[in-house]
Amino acid sequence: MATDPSPELALKPLNGASRTVDELLTTFHLLLVVLDPYTNESSWILPTAARVIQTFEQADCRVAILIAADERDAKQFLGPMASEVLTFVDPEREAIKSFGLERLPALVHVDLGGHVVNAAEGWHPADWRRVCDALARAMSWSSPAFPAAKDPGPFQGSPALG
Helix, strand or coil: CCCCCCCCCEEEECCCCCEEHHHHCCCCEEEEEEECCCCHHHHHHHHHHHHHHHHHCCCCEEEEEEECCCHHHHHHHHCCHHHHCCEEECCCCHHHHHCCCCEECEEEEECCCCCEEEEEECECHHHHHHHHHHHHHHHCCCCCCCCCCCCCCCECCEECCC
């Protein structure tokens, strides 16, 4: 079950200096798609993750990928998406642990106070829809439809800590 991260948790983007969760939440809520590039499960959900990110990228929230890899492997896994989407690398899975995640892929919404509002672990379309619908209401935005025609069937995901 997802938990509130430490406000001092530093997230390292692919390009740039690390910033704490507290610093990232000064203006916008945070929506994280959390992936493990070393598993089939995260590769299956990558197009769905891209759809979620594209839906919310213009809303009043910060959308990002948190990836359990170093910079090289993150870029290789994400391809062009690595330069198009804010991507945090977490090779030691410290951030994933701080968020209390047990299964990946995951979708996590954090509010301005640093509290996890909603989270979904593994790929269960109804759970991802719940997270996105609640964020859309909070942002006065639209939510993506789940499941879409090309989304994979539901699956439990892989262990978050490897």
